[in-house]
Amino acid sequence: MFNTEYDVIVVGAGHAGSEAAAAAANMGSKTLLVTMNLQNIAQMSCNPAMGGIAKGQIVREIDALGGYSGIVTDNSAIQFKMLNKSKGPAMWSPRAQSDRMRFAEEWRLMLERTENLDFYQEMVRGLIIENEEIKGVKTSLGLEIRSKTVVLTNGTFLNGLIHIGDKNFGGGRAGERAATGITEELVELGFESGRMKTGTPPRVDGRSLDYSKMIIQPGDEVPDKFSYLKVTKPLENQRACHMTYTSPEVHNLLREGFDRSPMFNGRIQSIGPRYCPSIEDKINRFADKDRHQLFVEPEGWNTVEVYVNGFSTSLPEDVQFKALRSVAGFENVKFFRPGYAIEYDYFPPTQLKHTLETKLVEGLFFAGQINGTTGYEEAASQGLMAGINAALKVQEKEEFILKRNEAYIGVLIDDLITKGTEEPYRMFTSRAEYRTLLRQDNADFRLTPVGHKLGLASDERLRSMEKKKTNSDAFIQFFKDTSVKPDEINPVLEAKNSSKVKQQDKMFKIFARPNISMEDMRKVASVENFIQEHELGKDVLEQTEVQVKYAGYINKEKSNADKLNNLERVKIPADFKYEGLTNLSMEARQKLAKIRPVNLSQASRISGVSPSDISVMLVYLNR
Structure with missing residues (x-):
């Protein structure tokens, strides 16, 4: 074959x-x-x-x-x-x-x-x-x-x-x-x-739920999308999710099954995800909280199957069922399948x-x-x-x-x-x-x-990115080069409770104010004219606004990244003998020998390797 x-x-x-x-x-x-x-x-x-x-x-x-x-x-x-x-x-x-x-x-x-x-x-x-x-x-x-x-x-x-x-x-x-x-x-x-x-939560029959007792969770009014390619389109219609809560009664019903829980009786020895704990772990670790959020998420456009986000559990199926029926909106719930844990x-x-x-x-x-x-x-x-x-x-x-x-x-x-x-x-x-x-x-x-x-990203992707970047750079430069008169901008500033200007000033400086948005700047005629003339889309407007308002933070991080890259240029040979460097701490020698970092930047991020250890390595490698 x-x-x-x-x-x-x-x-x-x-x-x-x-x-x-x-x-x-x-x-x-x-x-x-x-x-x-x-x-x-x-x-x-x-x-x-x-x-x-x-x-x-x-x-x-x-x-x-x-x-x-x-x-x-x-x-x-x-x-x-x-x-x-x-x-x-x-x-x-x-x-x-x-x-x-x-x-x-x-x-x-x-x-x-x-x-x-x-x-x-x-x-x-x-x-x-x-x-x-x-x-x-x-x-x-x-x-x-x-x-x-x-x-x-x-x-x-x-x-x-x-x-x-x-x-x-x-x-x-x-x-x-x-x-x-x-x-x-x-x-x-x-x-x-x-x-x-x-672990994973139970899947339930949406026809058995009472959504009137839950809080609706709609999508964005103007939805975006993930792909930068034009072949995919933002959603025109969306399905709503819902939110409800557990209660002290639900928690007490869950606790009744703790003696049969593999998490608490020792059957499960391995470590689970810290940031997505099971419902029994949540009520055990956060005993002071009398309720936890549950997000009720449809599994698709047409199916009635529902995912109960926040109720991940490995408790016995009868305990899961009894407790979930005490949640608002789930009083008559029917299970498609119970939740479970997996090692x-x-x-x-x-x-x-x-x-x-x-x-x-x-x-x-x-x-x-x-x-x-x-x-x-x-x-x-x-x-x-x-x-x-x-x-x-x-x-x-x-x-x-x-x-x-x-x-x-x-x-x-x-x-x-x-x-x-x-x-x-x-x-x-x-x-x-x-x-x-x-x-x-x-x-x-x-x-x-x-x-x-x-050879992965297509020519179309590259052209689209280059066009977006050219337009963003040009729009940012427009804000840097163009001044605005007080009578043009002060009505906008006054409406946002921002201090008015007394003389002509560069738009970049005004746009950089934290409470001034692109929508505000578009009220200035020359800005709107630039957008219409160059047919700038939402992605370019968003990119420009971020680059203008966060220029200081961005430049600072670029400077810090350059310093990191200096350490990355100091390569460590694959067969480097750490045991010969007695000036390194014993822990550093053991950790470095095990992980075998490729450069000093990676070495500096290993737990147990101190700045002084990096200094020793730097001197030795430069030598």
Whole structure:
């Protein structure tokens, strides 16, 4: 069946695997996507949504590089919201509710239209490794499929164990079997593995809910979209979500099942996601709170299935049902399926290079939850980067690594590789020290040129980005060059309770005032004339406003990033003998020898390596 050697084999077809396969194939590599069930490509295993705080920035970055997640989300969305609009633009984060079935269908159809990409349905049970190099995979039927590189994106399937109350059974997710064999083989090769836990809430019948008792949560009045491509369009119609609350009565009913909870009786030993805790964990940790929010999210345009966001649980099904029936609007609820927890194997990501290639086996890449992350967006971005680097390796080209000041994707991977993680890693804006540079509105400026150079971002993407940048730069220059008279601007300033000007002044200076918006500036005739004459769209207006109002912050972060890059230029040889540097602390020597940073900048971010250790290294390396 497989008598030719592939360039890249991707194992697993979740969000990481789908992006990895698309990237490798679009870069010209002969690629095979192997999954246990071709009907479940890019399945939304948990909530039916993409984006959110910091996650939305990642989806925009994937799109800017030429990945598929943004396009798929736009084509299957049922609601769109820009979160954190009351805060500065570094915090603005797009989020879309998706039609779960259409999302998976759209992904599959896009992959099937991708050249150089083959598919095969079967479980991969092992790897073919010769002289510490990957040579292919072995399937459950005994087939050996040869390849030059392999990307593992096994999600929660590696020895997955599902828990519902005092019951547990093997599975990668509800209704699907676990994957076996790979963990044991990798451990035998010298890899370190661990166990993590995640969970999901019950799915219920929307026809059994009373929405009149809930608070409606509509989408944005003027919805945006994820992809920078013009082929996707903002939503014209949207489905509303709803919000309700738990209560002391609900909490008491849940506590009745704590003795049968695998979280509290010791059946689950692994660590779950800190920032998406189960409902039993929430009422245990936050005992002072008498209620918690629940978001009632439709699973699609036409289905009646509903996702109960905020009620993730592994309590017995009868406890889940009884407690949920005491929630306002859920008095007559009918279950489609109960919530559950799942434990699975992962591999601490300090065993990887920044390319996501393993240090122990050449040509073997890990992406997604196998690296200890949680979330579709985090997984998809890793898949994209692993697919890119697998293709580059086969083509004997230079590796592709994003820096912390270039993308949230760069922050994510650097955090994993440098610091590791002992709990499911989730991206937040607070993790990015250069978040003013890494905004959702400028991901195309940052990444489309490199995506185009890689062969992923199309000529159309590049032209669209260049036009947007030219128009934004010209509009910013207009504000810098053009003065406005007091009689033109003072009525605008007076209406906003901003101090009036006494003489002619540059528009840039006035626009930079915190309470003056683009809408205010458009009341000046010359500004509106410029917009109409150059046919500037919403994206250019937003980009211009951010660049003008936050110029000081942006320039400061660029300066700090330049200092970081100076340390990145000081490379550390791969075979550097840290034990010979007695002036380093013992902890620093151990940590550096284990992680083997590629430069001083990465070394400086390792926990346990002090500034004085970096000074010692700097002197030695310069010498």
